[in-house]
Amino acid sequence: MNGIKWPEGKKSAVMFSFDVDGDTTWENGNKGLPNGEKYIKSLSVGQYGPKRCVDRIMDMLERYNVRATFFVPGLTAERYPELIKRIAEAGHELGHHGYAHERFAGRTVEEQIEIIEKSKKILEDLTGQDITGFRTPSGDWSIETPGLLYERGFRYSSSMRGDDRPYRTVIDGEETDLIEIPTKWEVDDYVAMAYNMYPAEPAGQDRISCYRCVEDNFMREFEGHHRYGLCISFMSHPQVIGSPGRIRILDHLLKEITSREDVWVATGSEIADWYRDNYPKGGK
Ligand SMILES: [Zn+2]
Numbered sequence: 010m011n012g013i014k015w016p017e018g019k020k021s022a023v024m025f026s027f028d029v030d031g032d033t034t035w036e037n038g039n040k041g042l043p044n045g046e047k048y049i050k051s052l053s054v055g056q057y058g059p060k061r062c063v064d065r066i067m068d069m070l071e072r073y074n075v076r077a078t079f080f081v082p083g084l085t086a087e088r089y090p091e092l093i094k095r096i097a098e099a100g101h102e103l104g105h106h107g108y109a110h111e112r113f114a115g116r117t118v119e120e121q122i123e124i125i126e127k128s129k130k131i132l133e134d135l136t137g138q139d140i141t142g143f144r145t146p147s148g149d150w151s152i153e154t155p156g157l158l159y160e161r162g163f164r165y166s167s168s169m170r171g172d173d174r175p176y177r178t179v180i181d182g183e184e185t186d187l188i189e190i191p192t193k194w195e196v197d198d199y200v201a202m203a204y205n206m207y208p209a210e211p212a213g214q215d216r217i218s219c220y221r222c223v224e225d226n227f228m229r230e231f232e233g234h235h236r237y238g239l240c241i242s243f244m245s246h247p248q249v250i251g252s253p254g255r256i257r258i259l260d261h262l263l264k265e266i267t268s269r270e271d272v273w274v275a276t277g278s279e280i281a282d283w284y285r286d287n288y289p290k291g292g293k
Contacts, residue, residue, distance in 0.1 A: 011174070012174075012237050012238020012239060013174050013175070013238055013239065013240065013284070013288075014287065015238070015273050015283070016273060016283055017273075018271070019271050019272060019273035020235060020238055020271040020272065021234055021235040021237075021238055021239055021240065021241070021271075021272055021273070022239075022240040022241070022272070022273045022274075022275060022280055023231065023234075023240075023241050023243070023266055023272055023273070023274045023275075024077075024078060024167070024190060024240070024241070024242040024243065024274075024275060024276065024277055024280055025070070025075060025077040025078070025243050025245070025263075025274070026077060026078045026079070026080060026104075026144070026167060026192070026242055026243060026244055026245065026277065027063070027066060027077060027078070027079045027080070027245050027246065027247055027250075028079075028080045028081075028106055028144065028146075028244065028245070028246050029058060029059060029063060029079055029080070029081045029082075029085055029089075029092075029093075029096075029106075029246075029247055030055055030058065030082060030085065030106070030110055030146075030246060030248075031055050031056060031058055031059050031082070031084075031085035031088060031089065032052045032055045032056055032085070032088070033055065033082045033084055033085055033107075033109050033110035033146075034055055034110050034146075034147065035051040035052045035054060035055045035205075035208075036052065036109070037109065037110055037111070037147065038051065038208045038210075039051060039052075039208065041208070042208060045208075048207075048208075050207075051205055051207065051208060054205050054248060055248055056248075057247075057248045057252075058246065058247035058248035058251065059085065059088075059089040059092050059247070061251070062247035062248055062250075062251025062252065062256075063079075063092055063096065063247045063251065064092075064095070065251050065253075065256055066245075066247055066250070066251045066256070066259065067095070067096065067099050067101070069256060069259055069260055069263060070099075070101070070263070071099065072263075073263040073264065073267045074267070075263060075267060075274055076100050076101055076102070076274075076275075076276055077101050077102070077276065078101065078102045078103075078104055078142060078167075078276045078277040078278075079096050079101055079102070079103055079104065080103075080104040080105065080106035080142070080143075080144040080167075081093060081096075081103060081104070081105075081106055081132065082106045082107050082108055082109060082110045082128065082146060083105075083107070083108040083109075083124075083127055083128030083131040083132065084108055084109045084110075085106075085110075086128070086131050086132055086135055087131060090135055093132070093135050093136060094135055094136060096136075097135070097136035097137070097138055101276070102138070102142065102276040102277060102278055103132050103136050103138055103140060104140065104142035104143060104144060104167075104277060105125070105128055105129055105132065105140055105142065105143045105144070105163070106128075106143075106144050106146050107124055107128065107145075107146035107147075108124045108127055108128045110146040110147055111124060111146060111147065112146070112147045112148045112149070113145060113146075113149070113150040113151050113154045114148060114149040114150060114151045115151065116151065118153050118157065121151065121153065121154060121157055122157055122161075125157055125158060125161055126161065129161065129162075139162070140163075141162060141163055141164040141165065141278055141281075142163070142164070142165050142166070142167065142277040142278055142281070143158050143163050143165070143166045143167075143168065144166065144167050144168050144244075145166070145168040150168065155178050155180050155185075155187055156180045156181065158187065159178075159180060159185055159186075159187045163187060164186065164187065164188065164278065164281055164282070164285075165187065165188040165189070165190060165277055165278060165280075165281030166178065166187065166188075166189050166190070167189070167190040167191070167192055167242050167244075167277055168189070168191075168192075169189050169191045169192075170191055170192065170193060170194070171191060172189075172191045173191065173193075173234060173237070173239040173240065173241070174191075174239055174240055175188050175189060175190045175191075175240055175280060175281065175284040175288075176188070176189050176191075177189075177285075177288075177290060184290045184291065186285055188280075188281035188284050188285055190240060190242050190277055190280055190281060191242065192242040192243075192244045193230070193241075193242075193244075195226060195230055196226075196227055196230050196241060196242070196243045196244060197244045197245075198223070198244070198245045198246055198249040198250045198255070198258075199244075199246050199249055201216075201218045201223045201226070202216075202217055202218055202220075202223060202249050202250075202255065203246065203248075203249050204216060204217045220254060220255060220257070220258060223258060224257075224258045224261055224262070227243065227258065227262055228261075228262065228265065231262070231265070231266060235269070235272060240280060242277075243262070245259070
C-alpha cells in the first residue's frame with residue numbers, strides 16, 4: 010500500500026510529538042464565557058503540563074534514548090523559559106505552535122506574519138535552534154498560511170490529517186519543499202483523555218477514556234502503520250499523557266516501539282529532511 014522507503018532499510022517511521030500549550034488553550038476557551046477572564050481553575054489544567062509533566066515525559070524519553078519534537082506557543086515559551094531551554098538542552102526539537110495558540114483561519118495575512126515571526130524569534134532566541142517545524146494550533150490554518158511559513162524558512166508542518174505518509178505541500182498549484190507529516194485524531198491523547206468541567210472539555214462531557222483501551226488504540230495504530238511501511242506522528246499534550254497514571258501509556262509505547270529494530274524513531278525535521286531528499290517533486 011505505497012509504503013515509504015525509510016533509511017537503513019527501516020520498515021516504518023515514528024515521530025513522538027508533544028504540544029506544550031500551557032495556559033493558552035484555556036485562556037482562549039475562557040474568552041468565550043461571561044466573565045471568562047475571572048476563571049482560573051481551568052488555567053491550572055494547562056499549567057500542570059509545564060509545571061509537572063514535561064520533565065516527567067523527558068525522563069521517560071531519556072530512558073528509551075528517544076528524541077522527540079515539542080511544539081510550543083511563543084507565549085508559553087515566554088512564561089516558562091527555563092523549561093523550554095531544558096527541552097532543547099536534552100536534545101529534543103522545538104517547533105512553532107502559534108503565539109497564544111490562536112486559530113490562523115480567519116486572520117489577515119499581516120496578523121499571521123506577525124504571529125509566525127514573533128514566536129519563531131522567541132523560540133530561536135531561547136534555544137539557539139533553527140525553528141523549521143510548525144503545528145497549527147486550535148483548528149485550521151488559512152489558505153495563505155503554508156506559503157507564509159515557507160517564505161520564512163519553515164521546512165515542514167505536522168498539522169494535516171489526510172495521509173499516513175509525508176508529502177510535499179502544494180502552494181499556488183506547485184509542489185514545494187515544505188513537507189507535511191500528517192497526524193491523526195486517533196493518536197491524539199487530548200481526544201481520548203482530556204477533561205475539564207467548565208469550560209466543558211469535551212463539549213458534551215462524559216469522557217476520560219479507559220487508559221488500557223487508549224493504549225491499545227495507540228498500539229494498534231502503530232502496528233498498522235508499521236505493517237504498511239508508513240509514518241505515524243503521535244500527538245500528545247503534557248497535561249494529559251504526563252500524569253502519573255497516564256505516563257504508563259507512553260512508557261509502554263516507547264518500550265514496544267524502541268524494541269523493534271526495523272522502526273525509525275525520528276524528530277519532525279529528520280523525517281521531513283529524509284523525505285525531501287529521497288522523494289523528488291512530481292514523484293511517488
Ligand atoms: Zn496545541
